[in-house]
Amino acid sequence: MSATIISGKEISAKLRGKIKEETHALIQSGITPGLAVILVGSDPASTIYVNNKEKACAECGFYSEKHVLPADTTQDELLHLIERLNNDPKIHGILCQLPLPEHISEEAVIRTIRPEKDVDAFHPVNVGKIMVGDYDFLPCTPAGVMAMLDECGIDPRGKHCVVVGRSNIVGKPMSMLLLHRHGTVTICHSRTKDLADVCRSADILVAAVGKAGFITADMVKEGAAVIDVGINRTPEGKVVGDVCTAAVAEKASYITPVPGGVGVMTITMLMQNTLKAAKMQLK
16 A cells, blocks of 8 residues: 555645635725735744745735844844734734743743734634634644545544644644534644554644654554654754655555645644635724
8 A cells, every 4th residue: 555645735726726716806805815924033944934834825815014024133122023914904924933032931922912913823822713714714734634534534533543743833823723623633742651652543633743753653553644743954954854664655545745745734724714814804
């Protein structure tokens, strides 16, 4: 058996086509979706992400602003910028690229972005809405994973879904979305006993630990769908996921590649959230 590759590039291209169409219609109504992205410091990976988001905005027909601040920017200066963007009618979505320098509280920044402009869905109000299943926005990476499963007709209903990783950005919301779709969900982390055994019981296995090659073929059940959220750089500079792709693909029924998988979808879901934010503010 060799797994079907779930191409984030192909699914993303299809979704962006729809986003462009809806954006064009919205512009006819007098509103251009606007996204402001803030980058503090010059982290190379963050810089690449921010530039990719800027390109995606241009592709979808959005208005975008990029605010690049020096690493020694104070927390007060950053919060002041966010408040200005909160009150700017041209801006419908605000994203502050994480991680931030150590002297700035991520929690304070996340709480300062207005929930209706929080297109990352990190604000406690939006997190609470996801918990009860009545949400405006979904975190971009878990939303991208769900879109990939849907595109391939992989229904979590009644399946054992194992999420490896419990971060607020991916692991926890991913588990909640699978639960909302009637999956039976197990969350694994660094304190999980018999982790390999738990992974082997998964019909849908989502790896989000940030460790290159962490999920090996002996941890995967025959015929499982394997979603690799990890983006890691090897000492040689190669980008790899959390899954040993070649070996796992021999056992899995579906697998996402890295690069070209979940990462591409994340930015597309950000575009979708920004479009929705613009529509909400139109109403």
